[in-house]
Amino acid sequence: MVEATEFPQLSHRYGVRSVPLTVVNDKPAVTGALPEAHFLDHILMAIEKGEAT
Amino acid sequence: MQLQERERNEIKKILAAMQQPVKIVNFTQKFECDSCQETRELMEELAALSDKLSVEVHDFVEDKDQITKYNLDKIPATVLIGDRDYGIRFYGIPSGYEFATLLEDLVMVSKRDSGLADDSRKKLTALTTPLHLQVFTTPLDRTVPKPCAWRISSRWRATRWWRIWWKPPSFRSFHIVTA
DSSP states (O other): OOETTTTTHHHHTTTTTTTSSEETTTTTEESSSSOOOHHHHHHHHHHHHHHHH | OOOOOHHHHHHHHHHTOOOOOOOEEEOOSSHHHHHHHHHHHHHHHHTTTTTTEEEEEETTTTTTHHHHTTOOSSEEEEEESSEEEEEEESOOOOOOOOHHHHHHHHHHHHHHHOOOHHHHHHHHHHHOOOOEEEEOOOOTSSSOOSSSOOOOOOGGGGGOEEEEEEOOOTTOSSOOOOO
């Protein structure tokens, strides 16, 4: 957990506009709260995308 | 004093679910920033509420070996350690709704079980590279349903209150630990 208001530079770096924002391997990936299975799928997708670039 | 009597009693009830010891490792510095002091006090008060909880406080400037050990780059930082380091870190004060996350995580680490569904575990075991998740939150984040919400940050101390929130079981903690 990163408290967005206490670390404004980090929030700025990842472009945090709404919370919760989940950053996967240094890239903003999931906005909002999702059910577990759905959330995990988004994370896995972000990993794939990150590896492809 | 960060926690009031009524809050301490409620927290004790939640921590009663703890099964095995958990160590809270807190990082601050000699000249503590506002939230560093609050976070440290909160962790010390919390640790006193369960015999399964202990707290260790380190200095971010002086305890370089500990900083390297836990791989930290900012404070206040709070690490939860069970039989091993599950990679759970709280940066900034876990107040407001995040205090509920902290309590949930303490119980989870004490059970040595993430509570994730079997299907999720299977998918995570298939990972071949390290996964680093950072969840940005604010103390007043209302979009994440929590079983209970605690408003303890000094910024909100004037209107301190707590309430119980219903939470569907699918909303487990955000902290996913790779197998």
